[in-house]
Amino acid sequence: MSTQNSNIPSSAGNSGKAPGEAVGIAILGHGTVGREVLRLMEEHRDALEHRIGGPIEVRGVAVSDKEKHRGSVPEELLTDDAMTLIQRDDIDLVVEVIGGIDYPRRLLLTALQAGKSVVTANKALVAAHADELAEAADRANVDLYFEAAVAAAIPVVGMLRRSLAGDQIELVSGIVNGTTNFILDAMDSTGASYDDMLKEAMALGYAEADPTADVEGHDAASKAAILASLAFHTRVNYDDVYCEGISHITAEDIAAAKAAGQTIKLLAICQRISDESGQEYVSARVHPTLISRDHPLASVDKSYNAVFVEAEAAGRLMFYGNGAGGDPTASAVLGDIVGAARNKVHGGRAPGENTYANLPVADFGQVPTRYHIDMEVVDKVGVLAELATFFAERGISLRTVRQEERGGHARLIVVTHTALEADLAQCVERLKESTSVKAVKSVLRLYSE
Numbered sequence: 001m002s003t004q005n006s007n008i009p010s011s012a013g014n015s016g017k018a019p020g021e022a023v024g025i026a027i028l029g030h031g032t033v034g035r036e037v038l039r040l041m042e043e044h045r046d047a048l049e050h051r052i053g054g055p056i057e058v059r060g061v062a063v064s065d066k067e068k069h070r071g072s073v074p075e076e077l078l079t080d081d082a083m084t085l086i087q088r089d090d091i092d093l094v095v096e097v098i099g100g101i102d103y104p105r106r107l108l109l110t111a112l113q114a115g116k117s118v119v120t121a122n123k124a125l126v127a128a129h130a131d132e133l134a135e136a137a138d139r140a141n142v143d144l145y146f147e148a149a150v151a152a153a154i155p156v157v158g159m160l161r162r163s164l165a166g167d168q169i170e171l172v173s174g175i176v177n178g179t180t181n182f183i184l185d186a187m188d189s190t191g192a193s194y195d196d197m198l199k200e201a202m203a204l205g206y207a208e209a210d211p212t213a214d215v216e217g218h219d220a221a222s223k224a225a226i227l228a229s230l231a232f233h234t235r236v237n238y239d240d241v242y243c244e245g246i247s248h249i250t251a252e253d254i255a256a257a258k259a260a261g262q263t264i265k266l267l268a269i270c271q272r273i274s275d276e277s278g279q280e281y282v283s284a285r286v287h288p289t290l291i292s293r294d295h296p297l298a299s300v301d302k303s304y305n306a307v308f309v310e311a312e313a314a315g316r317l318m319f320y321g322n323g324a325g326g327d328p329t330a331s332a333v334l335g336d337i338v339g340a341a342r343n344k345v346h347g348g349r350a351p352g353e354n355t356y357a358n359l360p361v362a363d364f365g366q367v368p369t370r371y372h373i374d375m376e377v378v379d380k381v382g383v384l385a386e387l388a389t390f391f392a393e394r395g396i397s398l399r400t401v402r403q404e405e406r407g408g409h410a411r412l413i414v415v416t417h418t419a420l421e422a423d424l425a426q427c428v429e430r431l432k433e434s435t436s437v438k439a440v441k442s443v444l445r446l447y448s449e
């Protein structure tokens with residue numbers, strides 16, 4: 001039973017509903033995901049009511065162009081005025097599937113301030129503005145859910161928020177972008193070039209017309225920020241994530257990886273690290289990574305996603321599935337709708353974000369990494385010794401050094417032990433300046449847990 005103050009709209013807060021009173025829902029956006037959410041809500045109306053413990057009712061669908069959606073949404077629900085819709089007294093829950101950052105940010109802050117719970121699939125928004133959204137949800141005592149923002153229906157947000165809430169997480173790493181995994185997997189299995197496989201990804205509809213956010217790692221970096229924040233109870237924003245994409249990966253890199261029993265994956269790696277004094281840091285990064293073909297992440301093919309977790313008590317876990325697309329994303333949104341609506345019906349809130357640990361985010365230069373450096377060098381006495389000093393001067397230990405003949409030059413492949421990223425990067429700059437090095441062909445980081 002509601003115990004609300006008469007000055008507060010009946011939809012405000014999560015203080016419970018009268019028996020049989022429906023939870024009013026506003027859906028912002030009617031694209032691939034929005035359409036599927038609406039369809040599934042209609043198709044499974046009775047089941048959802050049982051799971052929630054009360055009825056739900058879509059009371060408005062906001063779109064930018066009503067003409068485009070006329071006929072596919074009941075006329076009385078269709079509006080192009082999202083701001084008015086979300087503030088209506090008969091709306092309890094706002095579902096955002098529009099995308100973008102500034103406009104949905106204004107809408108969702110307004111909705112939260114008005115006491116509406118929010119479900120969003122918007123990774124870029126959550127990765128950039130989680131703090132103010134979470135604070136607004138806390139102040140209004142409502143829910144902020146975003147399972148669909150990371151890897152669609154693979155339940156990684158719920159896993160970190162609830163299932164592993166009692167454990168100490170050391171590492172969350174994963175393939176969280178399907179487009180780039182499709183491209184790298186296709187390059188690996190066919191030997192084709194990056195450009196050809198990008199074209200194929202676009203033709204198959206995996207990559208967007210402008211694939212930059214996928215191939216340059218920005219989409220994965222947003223997801224890494226969200227995962228790291230949840231795993232380490234520390235706010236990590238998109239700007240805190242080191243981000244390098246896959247557009248420089250060549251067929252030669254892939255072939256060399258294959259020959260060495262490895263493959264290249266675009267990984268998001270979120271890690272708890274400690275310096276020599278024992279100070280703990282959080283690191284979040286996205287970059288192409290050489291990984292042994294024996295590792296479970298290496299076998300994730302096509303456009304699939306997978307998230308690998310290491311926690312103190314739980315040990316190693318892996319979550320795998322479709323990380324994108326209308327149906328899987330709608331599944332995650334619906335799961336959140338059920339959770340948020342349940343709390344509107346019965347009162348109370350889901351576990352929110354907790355950033356109590358507030359660990360510093362490590363500067364990328366201070367993160368331990370390992371390099372695989374492939375270069376063409378002058379084939380004469382003393383070159384190997386000269387180049388080895390560049391590593392030694394920076395305290396970098398070499399794991400393997402392999403030399404091969406390549407068209408009149410010597411090809412030198414150096415794999416280092418773990419060292420600080422800044423020292424490794426400086427060493428590569430020094431190699432590039434040396435007259436003994438004709439070309440640094442590629443520099444890749446290796447996966448190490």
Ligand code: HSE
Nearest residue numbers: 176177178179219324
């Ligand atoms: N474009 C993303 C991908 C899906 O390729 O995985 C949405 O984040």
